[in-house]
Amino acid sequence: MAKVLIINGPNLNLLGTREPEVYGAATLADIEALVRERAQLRNSEASFFHSNHEGEIVDALQGAAGVYDAVVINPGALTHYSYALRDAVASIAIPVVEVHLSNIAAREEFRATSVIAPACAGQISGFGPDSYVLGLEAALVVLGRTQ
Amino acid sequence: MAKVLIINGPNLNLLGTREPEVYGAATLADIEALVRERAQLRNSEASFFHSNHEGEIVDALQGAAGVYDAVVINPGALTHYSYALRDAVASIAIPVVEVHLSNIAAREEFRATSVIAPACAGQISGFGPDSYVLGLEAALVVLGRTQ
Amino acid sequence: MAKVLIINGPNLNLLGTREPEVYGAATLADIEALVRERAQLRNSEASFFHSNHEGEIVDALQGAAGVYDAVVINPGALTHYSYALRDAVASIAIPVVEVHLSNIAAREEFRATSVIAPACAGQISGFGPDSYVLGLEAALVVLGRTQ
Amino acid sequence: MAKVLIINGPNLNLLGTREPEVYGAATLADIEALVRERAQLRNSEASFFHSNHEGEIVDALQGAAGVYDAVVINPGALTHYSYALRDAVASIAIPVVEVHLSNIAAREEFRATSVIAPACAGQISGFGPDSYVLGLEAALVVLGRTQ
Amino acid sequence: MAKVLIINGPNLNLLGTREPEVYGAATLADIEALVRERAQLRNSEASFFHSNHEGEIVDALQGAAGVYDAVVINPGALTHYSYALRDAVASIAIPVVEVHLSNIAAREEFRATSVIAPACAGQISGFGPDSYVLGLEAALVVLGRTQ
Amino acid sequence: MAKVLIINGPNLNLLGTREPEVYGAATLADIEALVRERAQLRNSEASFFHSNHEGEIVDALQGAAGVYDAVVINPGALTHYSYALRDAVASIAIPVVEVHLSNIAAREEFRATSVIAPACAGQISGFGPDSYVLGLEAALVVLGRTQ
Amino acid sequence: MAKVLIINGPNLNLLGTREPEVYGAATLADIEALVRERAQLRNSEASFFHSNHEGEIVDALQGAAGVYDAVVINPGALTHYSYALRDAVASIAIPVVEVHLSNIAAREEFRATSVIAPACAGQISGFGPDSYVLGLEAALVVLGRTQ
Amino acid sequence: MAKVLIINGPNLNLLGTREPEVYGAATLADIEALVRERAQLRNSEASFFHSNHEGEIVDALQGAAGVYDAVVINPGALTHYSYALRDAVASIAIPVVEVHLSNIAAREEFRATSVIAPACAGQISGFGPDSYVLGLEAALVVLGRTQ
Amino acid sequence: MAKVLIINGPNLNLLGTREPEVYGAATLADIEALVRERAQLRNSEASFFHSNHEGEIVDALQGAAGVYDAVVINPGALTHYSYALRDAVASIAIPVVEVHLSNIAAREEFRATSVIAPACAGQISGFGPDSYVLGLEAALVVLGRTQ
Amino acid sequence: MAKVLIINGPNLNLLGTREPEVYGAATLADIEALVRERAQLRNSEASFFHSNHEGEIVDALQGAAGVYDAVVINPGALTHYSYALRDAVASIAIPVVEVHLSNIAAREEFRATSVIAPACAGQISGFGPDSYVLGLEAALVVLGRTQ
């Protein structure tokens, strides 16, 4: 049974109230429920971690290595400048899938570039809460592929 | 029953023989079988179109509007310069999901930018043939969301 | 009696239904009627060609050389990257006028640059269907000037 | 009867003697006669203003608001840096059409960018003195469209 | 009675000893006293928070939402790269005013750009400790304006 | 009693009617009244100068040197290119404060850069008419600091 | 006996009449005769293909793989933007030599960059029709080297 | 006897008091005396014009054409953005020499570029008031060369 | 006896297991032992601090000021964007030496730039664990030089 | 009988031992033999010059003018910055052909640009030692063309 850690970065705890015209009405709890449900369906286990602190997310990624089989991460705005997260992703042996609620290619120019994506297995963006569900599916695919 | 058109752009007909260390061993037929299977599972119908001609893909996108419910497109190298495809995507009322076999963020610099993505519903890259399967799922999600 | 070919590029066949808040409600047929009427008034003859294929437009430009006296072209999104069109325009002896429905300077940054304009006689943008009518007038002016 | 103000910017008073290989042999008076004739034909009235001073052109644009129905402007070299003109154009309720004698896309690189165009209704360049005549026609078109 | 939170970012706790030729001799405590005094004068209440940790400042901004009426923030060097702060500012409903002790336009090139300012109500820089006092006044102005 | 000159650049005379969704409903006269009132409160004297002409503003800045104690300037669109204003500010011995009605960091990209700010004492933007009031306060602060 | 396919891209069919001061007086037929003659001398066989359509050239490159031993290509203006051609070149097992009539380094800036060259064996430019003859020789060299 | 007009742009009237560590202690009157003396020595006649207004300098350049044999100009900060001055220089038949007191290559980056120099006969910078004297000599040289 | 603090940034705790082909087989403990040994040899004392949190490293730098004589820092990926670290380095009176295990000039382009180096005494990169030993030596050199 | 000088720039004397995976196993002597052989076949004469000194190569190019009929040059790394070589090539009346062993478009970004090529007759790259042979042939072609 695959164990997948879902990591959320800065400000994603505000989902539901934060700029709903961009990010939708679902709360982080709603998303977690959605992902947990899909995980059960896939006979896998989803755990969740959120932090507004870059350092704590680096710690979480490092700690995930021996405990989880894969990571799905929405780095929030850290996506665009945190080379520390990129190195953390590159440093651990388990696959990492980057997800985004909104289509980051269709917003401000700085959001079109992810400094983390080159170290990830792949990237999914634009499908709202379902980006996480698809991210979970993608992680399971990568696990299947690499085993 | 949702009808989804899967469009493949230049050189994707060579899959399996073309740079397999980058694109893998699966042929386009293998991918089509994979997607068709998933479509059946989701009670939907997948059709396929391939062309090395930008103009034919524009035609196909325009023609898809009244016939299909959604499009999943891997524009191949047209991803990086075909504003004509971007305008075609923006011109039609049905949702379009952009997919890539490889993680385009982790290759040559010019591949990191998609001029088409801003007009799409979202983007999925890096999961090999499963990028298409996830793209189909994503299209169904978007259809569910927008109905 | 001057013979002028009006060429329309990718996605302009969708006019009337395509993003009407940007491109207006007139269809390509409406525009053709408008231009034909003005042509008659000016004792000249307007012919029309549309294609979503860059190659066909290059062919059409080359073919126009011995048959028409001038060309009015709306290259659509090819405006921004098709150096092949630019070379075709530069290769033929008859004058070419570039037209755009919308004010391309007031939209996305990539639309502000035309790689084709340097090879044209001049450029007209922002006047909706009347950009074509003004383009016809401009072509007749250039013909008068260069004879 | 539409009243249109034709504004000419720095150095355009030298037309006829200034770099005739670029700008042609017609003087500003010749152009004014040409435009006046066409205005009469269209049952409208053309007035003319020239200044080498950016500030006076801003004043003229502001003053045009209550007096004229539209403006046709050739900002000369101010085209490429005068954000003050751009703001003046954006500040007044009447439509403004930007015109250029030469094809600015085919000259020095700095001439290819107009900082004023995004605030105008549209732009016409490359048709010599007839750029003004076409500009007048365009202004009348826009007036018709917006009334 | 308006409640305003004053947030200070990395290294601002060193004020008074840190590069006094740039930042002046006043300590953070001096500045807090100055602001508190003005707050009393304006019949409002100023609270203070300092951290060298980006994540803690994001937390503080999120926590401010239900408790304070406005925020005055000097993000220190985070000004130039912390999109996470920018999103936090954009995510909360209360107005945020960005302040700087020095004139950031007159120093190293990288200091001239604030990635946070676009999400703020406005920006004040260059007036030493009084930048905070003016920031408080500005916050009260915005509160008056938006109520 | 400090004497402060308030200078307004191109198009600011149109305030109230010019793009009110950006610049608000207050006229320049309203702003002058607001500033005059605050000046009285601070036992100082505010004078006002407006021009759409860069040269006249350079003249005014030069002339201010022996007559006023400080200047508050909103250079309008000259902010973004007038190095002549920058040199004028740097050439005179009295402090100059730059103010803007709107938050210039949150608008078109060209508005985010002030070529004048590096020569000023500081900058205030985003607080509508109160940017001027805060600018007056800031000027008095700088005068106090430099005496 | 080596079989070599010579591919010519957009507008090269106009050689002889197209901007002869840049491209010379030789027609495409003249060049083909020249190359055929040299091929015979080298005991090899030259075939020719021209198209103004990017897609047809991609098709031709793909089709060449099993039929020809090498390709000599002058992509015309597609040189500067067709990543689809680049991928086609990279996708096939046979060597491809890029040739240009004019010295592309000595013309407009955009012509100095070939997006196709990185996928080719090498590049020859500037020797008029003889660029093709040298390209044929180069292809034979590469064939000899890689066998 | 050659007649030469010496034009000074914005803020040069402040010489002697303006940033003397950069521009030196000589006033504009001192410089005029120096140049006049040298003109006499060369049996020529020097006239002087100063303005802080771009438009007046354009007017002066245009007016110089029939009256003077050459112009020596220090455009001040207009050097770096006034394409209107550049066009004025290019529009008149007499030679123009650009001079600067300080070495503009050794100061802020924006000062290293002159948009006017390409239209001038040549440029002299860095020799304080003697830049004008050398400029006069240079103008006489050019007159001798072109007669 | 000089006291030197060795600070390690994000992901350096993973040394030995993290991308060993880039960073080598030595663990952070190995490096610490190596440095401690050299410190003893030099009659000085080395202390160690590691954190994945930018804020904690800022705290550590500030706290080092009164306690240690110098700092040797490997900021990890923070090297490339943490202006907060740069300001912390610039804020404290003791010298700071930047070290890197790998030759950062020979890797991805973003790693070639250190935003922290301008505030340090100097930089050493490329010598594996010995970069730290050389960094200790360099710190002692600087201490000797500045006393 | 045409006399051609083959010039080799910095580090090309190390061929055979220098990075053989990039430059191949042939020594400079091997290449000279190859070229000499082909020269004999073409009834021409090849001479050779190598230097690691930019200045000596400039001298050699200048000296070649009256002695040789053409030059084939591999400028080594000088290709990318030596405008002095470019000017030397442009200064002499005989044609110069630039050659490279490797495909410079397929290596580090800085190698893709030749500052010398615009002054040459043409460029050949990517064919190993045969680039020189093809360069000789090309030089003979150019001689034939220009006589």
Next chain:
Amino acid sequence: MAKVLIINGPNLNLLGTREPEVYGAATLADIEALVRERAQLRNSEASFFHSNHEGEIVDALQGAAGVYDAVVINPGALTHYSYALRDAVASIAIPVVEVHLSNIAAREEFRATSVIAPACAGQISGFGPDSYVLGLEAALVVLGRTQ
């Protein structure tokens, strides 16, 4: 009696025969005679040095320090990249004046930037052989100023 060394860089020995439409018909000997004559008139002594070798010019600049009072240098194409020359100029105590025959601002873009000028006293360009004469005069001026 001031002693001035005139240094000429790469390819300037070809003057008279090299691209005479750009550089004129005067030979280097002509220029030397012209300068020598003026030196005598100014009761000073002009010596001359030419080299195509950057290193020799660095040597010459270093050697000039104790022997000459000033240097006039035309670095030829080294102007645009030789930071070694720049450092040599900055390293010696005597003033250096940079001169150019042609107006470098009016030619290819790379010629508009001098990396040497920031270390010189000033720059003169565009006056043909008289640039050297004016350079001598300028050097004497600087000597007078700095003594």
Next chain:
Amino acid sequence: MAKVLIINGPNLNLLGTREPEVYGAATLADIEALVRERAQLRNSEASFFHSNHEGEIVDALQGAAGVYDAVVINPGALTHYSYALRDAVASIAIPVVEVHLSNIAAREEFRATSVIAPACAGQISGFGPDSYVLGLEAALVVLGRTQ
């Protein structure tokens, strides 16, 4: 006993007199004595080479290959543009360590980039004459590591 060659580039022979506020008071002889002393301590042998000529340094690097075990190089200003030096470093089998007296990251922008560093083993900058001593130590470390 390891033999190490210390190479110094342009203008480093002037150390002690050249801009002592940047480069310090030590002469090159002082530095050589310092390095020789340390070499003895390390039971190795240091030799020295200086040249202002890029070509001679390339020669020296090539010649070092069979004679020395390692090189320590301060390329002076060649650091920033001499790709010929970079290729020489990459061409030889022995390790090369780049050193700089000053902290090149803290000076003019062009000094922050070394085109040579990517080919070196590592880089040390900012420690004055001790940069050479540390460079010697680093070279010995690399030799130990690679044996």
